[in-house]
Amino acid sequence: MSKRLVVIGGDAAGGSAASQAKKRRPDLDVVLFERGRATSYSACGIPYWIAGTVERETQLVARTPEQHRAAGLDVRMRTEVVGIDTDEGVVHWRDLETGTEGTEGYDDLVYATGSVPMRPPVEGIDAQGVYGVQVLDDGVALRAELDSGRVQRVVVVGGGYIGLEIAEACRIRGLEVTVVDLSATPVGTFDPDVGAIIAEAVRCEDIELVLSDGVAAIDVGPDGRARAVVTRSGRELPADLVVLGLGVRPNVRLAQEAGIPLGTSGGIAVDQRMRTQVPGVWAAGDCVESVHRLSKQRVVVALGTHANKQGRVAGINIGGGYATFPGVIGTAITKICATEAARTGLSEAEAEAAGYSFVTAAVDSTTKAGYFPGATPIRVKMIAERRSGRLLGAQVVGKEGAAKRVDALAIAIWNEMTVDEVLSLDLSYAPPFAPVWDPVLIAARKAFEAVEADTRS
Amino acid sequence: MSKRLVVIGGDAAGGSAASQAKKRRPDLDVVLFERGRATSYSACGIPYWIAGTVERETQLVARTPEQHRAAGLDVRMRTEVVGIDTDEGVVHWRDLETGTEGTEGYDDLVYATGSVPMRPPVEGIDAQGVYGVQVLDDGVALRAELDSGRVQRVVVVGGGYIGLEIAEACRIRGLEVTVVDLSATPVGTFDPDVGAIIAEAVRCEDIELVLSDGVAAIDVGPDGRARAVVTRSGRELPADLVVLGLGVRPNVRLAQEAGIPLGTSGGIAVDQRMRTQVPGVWAAGDCVESVHRLSKQRVVVALGTHANKQGRVAGINIGGGYATFPGVIGTAITKICATEAARTGLSEAEAEAAGYSFVTAAVDSTTKAGYFPGATPIRVKMIAERRSGRLLGAQVVGKEGAAKRVDALAIAIWNEMTVDEVLSLDLSYAPPFAPVWDPVLIAARKAFEAVEADTRS
Structure with missing residues (x-):
């Protein structure tokens, strides 16, 4: 008899987990419970749809219930899971339209209930x-x-x-x-x-x-x-x-009732493969906690990109493969009116809380060569550990074309580079794209000077 | 008596070296020879000035002779160095306007003559x-x-x-x-x-x-x-x-005549501190060769961003500090009409020449969330080493907002990341900036699948 995977929650994490597992193990029965009216949609896109910037609600949906069904998933829309019995390997559900209740047995369970607004x-x-x-x-x-x-x-x-x-x-x-x-x-x-x-x-x-x-x-x-x-x-x-x-908090009520342990942050405790501490029960998305690679603390970061990756990791592992989610470094980006802003790593307050001693540097530059039409202002701020010069955090703010540079800084932080190393990086240069010293490099140079000055003092 | 630094060539590398050295050692006599009419200008900006996109020639000049002089440099414009005597520590010069000739002694010499068109x-x-x-x-x-x-x-x-x-x-x-x-x-x-x-x-x-x-x-x-x-x-x-x-070749005639050794690539051989093999003689910019960090070959890459960095490194070292230039990975970017294209690491041909065995993957995605207005097409191609999955090279091509993503890939390559590691990176996500899986991550995912498939085969 084929094994059954039950997934609670049909958005980014749940949808990804279900799809990956089914793809890797086509013989797997996959039942996906979603209490809302949509699956696999971009919650981050909602404000733009409300604004009218995005025209149709349906554009936000990456994969409809029908598409999931076509891929072989048994999708139960408007159906809420109201209880989990981890001893028996059973979930209790209720159809929110008809009031019908029932149970579904599972061999593996993915808990992907997301978060609830504060x-x-x-x-x-x-x-x-x-x-x-x-x-x-x-x-x-x-x-x-x-x-x-x-x-x-x-x-x-x-x-x-x-x-x-x-x-x-x-x-x-x-x-x-x-x-x-x-x-x-x-x-x-x-x-x-x-x-x-x-x-x-x-x-x-x-x-x-x-x-x-x-x-x-x-x-x-x-x-x-x-x-x-x-x-x-x-x-x-x-x-x-x-x-x-x-902001939001992880939606963990059901998990708590079922005795699935939470971590210190209040999210569900999972290992790198997205396993909870209960055998056969996995969790992914806004409801879980992740390791912050710099502070080494457990944190809850509700973000679609993590949910997708975590769901994929859970699905691959359930499907018999091997994958891990290596943690987060707090990268985030936003556009506010004509201003773009992004951050990665630790802020000053976070670095202090994590016990780091640091210096900071900020530079104002332009997104393209200063003489090139369309060059817009960009400010890059860096937080570097004293003595070692390790890059701990960075923030970028500016106009069109500024904020995505944060990715370069995120990867530098991920790899534990020092600001001295960053300033030597072979980044792309041509006048329509950057000054001859990219703002990222100028910031690193200034941060390095701050580290040097601090070391001498 | 104060020491004297002579710099041959007043563009990116020479100008940076002279400025840095003077800044660190204000007592240093710095003589800068430039045979042309401008110092420290953006050669990469010339096409845009020719097009009229950049209005005035003077916009391309980052630092005029007068500005260098105000910083304490002895700048000799329209003056060509016609010979170097490394035994005596003397350069021979000729004023191209008046025909006057003369000599200048040096304690340190920076050779920054750039390149000549093929x-x-x-x-x-x-x-x-x-x-x-x-x-x-x-x-x-x-x-x-x-x-x-x-x-x-x-x-x-x-x-x-x-x-x-x-x-x-x-x-x-x-x-x-x-x-x-x-x-x-x-x-x-x-x-x-x-x-x-x-x-x-x-x-x-x-x-x-x-x-x-x-x-x-x-x-x-x-x-x-x-x-x-x-x-x-x-x-x-x-x-x-x-x-x-x-294209160009390094301008090494004078160096050859003076017995300053070239490397295998035809550029001047320098160490990480930009020292040539002749004591007291440094070199930087288009005329030197660099280490390619992936192929481990010596290569000549004529690019303003390297010239600036190398000049800075030479100047810091001459000024009594310590700095190194750690090599290049072949990052380049260009805008051709409405199309942006960038590359980093090794191309397929280069990877083959360097003896790597590899798989490739390419994905077509969008620069912003697909449903977001202004999302433009982007193609990301990756070259990953067989078995190990190490990212060896990447190319990005697309419209407005596409190509600068190459910097993220350059830093991943610089840090010798595998495509599996790249796909887990904490990159920035919001609909105005990327799909929930950034094109870089999707490409890494596909490249990882190619590595896996190849390993199984």
């Missing part, structure tokens, strides 16, 4: 008109609200990547937008000096930023809808719609 | 109207010809980077342009499959390509000017102007 425990948070944007169905609901025409003022709670992307999307639609964030600069994963540049870019687009302030309550009208956000400092921000952009 | 030994090659484009003065002369209005038909001999860039510049000026090249595809440092894409891009701009054919002679009119290029196959290509784009 909801601050304040009054009014569950009122109508308060939205998270986590799954495609959230996006659909939010867009329907905006399309209704009755929304003019939007307050976004949280100024991280998603918060700002949604804020921009609403601004593109001509709405009045305010973003509230606890930090002094938005996108707290950047250092404050880079965050200040991002703040300026956001303000340039007529998005109001309320910083160093958090949400204290949601004021709810007599109709049961949110009508304002009340901040800790006492400001009242009128809102026809409130969007939560406070 | 001139095929064919009839008519020295006729009027035949130009190389190597130094800014060449560019000035060429542009004056084009500005004269008597040029309508241009034949470019050689379809490498410079040849195509000049061809495009002439096309932008509305001229009829033909490029002749010996190879079956232009830019022979790319594999033929990538070269074919480049050929298509060139033809799309109405530049005629005559491939697998070389120049046999230049037909010279009664006025002493070139009037056609005659190819080996017997074609006669009418030309009001002929541009040589056959």
Whole structure:
């Protein structure tokens, strides 16, 4: 009798795991449970669809349930797994449309339930008109609200990547937008000096930023809808719609109930092959924790690119192959209005927390030769370990063509290069693409000088 | 008495060496000889100035003689060094304007004479109207010809980077342009499959390509000017102007005369600190050979970015510091009409010549998420060593935003990563910047599958 793989969650991680396993072991029965209406879609694309930059919702879907079925998967849409019995190797499910319940036995199980938006425990948070944007169905609901025409003022709670992307999307639609964030600069994963540049870019687009302030309550009208956000400092921000952009936490409830151990970060503990500590149970995607290669800490990073890779790794291993997920270094990139920003490795605060002693250097340069038409400003900041000069982190901010240079820095960090080594790298040069010293190299040169000066002092 | 550094050549390498040494040892006497009219300019920018894309010649100059002088250098413009006496530590010079001659003693000497364009030994090659484009003065002369209005038909001999860039510049000026090249595809440092894409891009701009054919002679009119290029196959290509784009060779005549040893590649032999084999004599830039980190061969790569780095290394060492130039891996990038192309590491032919056994993989993807407006096509090709899977080379070709991704691949190659390691890298992802699997990662995945399939076979 053929073996059965059950996968809980049909987005990036689950979809990849299911596809890979089936591809490697065509005789495997693969059952994929998805409680939503879509599989394998780009959650990161939702803000652009809301903005209208991406025209159709269907463009966000990389693989439909029908496509998965054509590849031999047994896809159960709108079906939620409500319990896991790891002793018996069985999951309990419920069809959300019909209410029908049932069980499915498994030989291998992939837990890929993703994450849930953080909801601050304040009054009014569950009122109508308060939205998270986590799954495609959230996006659909939010867009329907905006399309209704009755929304003019939007307050976004949280100024991280998603918060700002949604804020921009609403601004593109001509709405009045305010973003509230606890930090002094938005996108707290950047250092404050880079965050200040991002703040300026956001303000340039007529998005109001309320910083160093958090949400204290949601004021709810007599109709049961949110009508304002009340901040800790006492400001009242009128809102026809409130969007939560406070980040996410791993969706681990089911795992906890089933006794699948979590790690120190709150995500499901997995090894490099994406095995949980329960035999036959794998996990991948936003719900798991990863090793940060620099801090050596376990961290939860909810990002589609990791989810895809982790799902692939789980699927290959389940399919009889061998693959590992070697960890993360915190690379992230975002476009805020006309400004691009990216980071990799450790920020100053993270490096400090990890116990590193470091110097920093930042340079302002251009994306192409300074004399070449279309050259745009780019700032590269580096964080290098004292004495050793090891590159610990980098942040890039600028206009069109700036931020993707972060990949070069990510690979340098991945390989534990020193800034002295980085400045000698054989990077591509021609006037339409870079100054003769690429901004990355100039930054490394300046960081090296900072390491040298510090060593002498 | 203070020591004296003499630098021969005031462009990228010489200018950098002189500046660095002076900065580190302010008491050093630094004499910089330059036979041309400009210092520290971007030779790579000449085609764009000829095209009119860059408005003014002066924009190409990073540092004028006056700026060097303000930094304390004794700059002798239009002054050619005509002999070196390494026993006595003296150079002989001639002022090209006045004919005055003289000598200058040195404690340290930097030889940074650059390169000279290859001139095929064919009839008519020295006729009027035949130009190389190597130094800014060449560019000035060429542009004056084009500005004269008597040029309508241009034949470019050689379809490498410079040849195509000049061809495009002439096309932008509305001229009829033909490029002749010996190879079956232009830019022979790319594999033929990538070269074919480049050929298509060139033809799309109405530049005629005559491939697998070389120049046999230049037909010279009664006025002493070139009037056609005659190819080996017997074609006669009418030309009001002929541009040589056959590449360059190191300018080593003076060094040879002075007994400064060359390496196997024909460039001046230097160690990692840019010391020649003659005590007190350093060399840097297009005239030296470098170690190719993959083939382990000595190679001459004439590129401004290396010249700058090597000059900096020589200057730091002369200034009492310690710096090394760790070699090259053959990274190059170019924009041909709307097409961007870049390469790093070894091409298939180079890998074969270096004795590697390898597999290849190529993928077509997009620069941004496929559904994102402005996503453009990108092809990434990888060459991976058999069994080990070590990444040996990569080529990237596409439209706006494609080619700079080569830097990520260059750093992966520099660090001797395998394609399996590359596919797990933590590269930046957001829809405006990449698909959820960056094209680099997809290519690595496909290359890894090729390595696996080859290993099983």
